[in-house]
Amino acid sequence: MSNFYKLRSSIHAGFKDPEILRPLTINYTYCAQLSQEPTAEEAKEERDLLDSIAWPGPPVQSLPVEFSSDPAKSYFVIQGPAEHQIGGQLVIHVHVQNFMGLPKKHGGDFLIARLHSPKLGAGVSGKVYDHHDGNYTVLFSLLWAGVVWVEITMVHPSEAVVVLKRLQEEHPDRGFFKSLFRSGAVSETTECNLCLPLNLQPLCNYTDHDTGEPWYCYKPKTLSCGTRATHFRAGTKPDLISEYEAQFFRGGVNLKVPIHASGMANVTVLPADKGQTQVKNNQTPAGYYYNNSWRPLNAMDMHQFRDSAAVTRCLRGKIIYMLGDSTARQWFEYLTAFLP
Numbered sequence: 001m002s003n004f005y006k007l008r009s010s011i012h013a014g015f016k017d018p019e020i021l022r023p024l025t026i027n028y029t030y031c032a033q034l035s036q037e038p039t040a041e042e043a044k045e046e047r048d049l050l051d052s053i054a055w056p057g058p059p060v061q062s063l064p065v066e067f068s069s070d071p072a073k074s075y076f077v078i079q080g081p082a083e084h085q086i087g088g089q090l091v092i093h094v095h096v097q098n099f100m101g102l103p104k105k106h107g108g109d110f111l112i113a114r115l116h117s118p119k120l121g122a123g124v125s126g127k128v129y130d131h132h133d134g135n136y137t138v139l140f141s142l143l144w145a146g147v148v149w150v151e152i153t154m155v156h157p158s159e160a161v162v163v164l165k166r167l168q169e170e171h172p173d174r175g176f177f178k179s180l181f182r183s184g185a186v187s188e189t190t191e192c193n194l195c196l197p198l199n200l201q202p203l204c205n206y207t208d209h210d211t212g213e214p215w216y217c218y219k220p221k222t223l224s225c226g227t228r229a230t231h232f233r234a235g236t237k238p239d240l241i242s243e244y245e246a247q248f249f250r251g252g253v254n255l256k257v258p259i260h261a262s263g264m265a266n267v268t269v270l271p272a273d274k275g276q277t278q279v280k281n282n283q284t285p286a287g288y289y290y291n292n293s294w295r296p297l298n299a300m301d302m303h304q305f306r307d308s309a310a311v312t313r314c315l316r317g318k319i320i321y322m323l324g325d326s327t328a329r330q331w332f333e334y335l336t337a338f339l340p
Contacts, residue, residue: 088269
């Protein structure tokens with residue numbers, strides 16, 4: 001679900017005329033507004049989106065944890081010589097093994113890859129290819145000269161991804177939110193979410209009329225739906241995973257743990273020769289960091305702002321829309337705090 005954040009004095013200034021939904025006397029189904037039959041176009045869009053994010057899982061589930069992916073016993077190997085040139089491509093082979101030190105026979109691990117030069121303040125992400133047999137290939141574009149270090153991190157083993165998928169399907173409301181309603185000296189706080197049962201108490205319906213994106217809050221006992229002032233994340237529902245499943249989310253064991261190199265972990269990148277033909281790479285990243293500054297690779301002009309006054313001059317008279325998730329929200333909050 002996408003969220004639009006419009007730069008204005010308050011992100012909640014757009015709350016207008018919410019609809020009040022009265023409780024039913026029957027056990028109403030969860031997410032009632034999402035149970036409507038989609039149109040053919042909507043159904044196709046849903047299939048295409050699900051296909052685009054399909055993730056391979058273990059062929060056999062509920063095996064002992066010893067059979068799951070162990071980043072400490074896994075390793076990566078840098079292919080090719082110790083010296084490369086700018087414009088080339090660095091190839092890494094990653095081999096995932098279980099806690100018994102045996103090679104995994106399936107894919108589905110969530111790996112992220114980074115190439116960086118700490119002394120230069122430089123870094124770029126890599127493209128990870130899953131061969132579905134416990135082996136992965138990582139490709140890096142070589143974009144600056146110097147010593148570059150390879151960093152491969154196992155964010156989640158494939159067994160944890162299965163658990164996350166189950167939680168998404170069975171408990172889409174596991175993160176819950178609350179809103180503050182205020183009128184004069186009176187204030188109330190109620191729970192909010194994408195979907196709320198209709199058989200408990202009246203709901204305030206804040207569904208976006210333009211996009212159809214649903215959002216509901218329980219109606220305050222003494223205040224109207226139009227007095228909603230702000231909202232915040234209130235927490236996550238506890239006890240949603242079993243003791244067995246919790247074994248796949250252990251910090252320092254199999255949660256965001258680096259995979260180490262077998263052999264060298266860095267190479268030296270030399271300046272490109274005159275007339276050198278660059279390696280064709282269809283997975284060129286959007287950009288990279290150098291000297292701690294972002295450098296896009298799509299020919300987009302970048303302006304560096306050193307103070308809030310310069311940012312204010314650039315944005316004056318403009319309306320900015322931010323499309324994204326909680327990361328975009330962080331940028332929104334940073335920008336509003338940074339500007340005078």
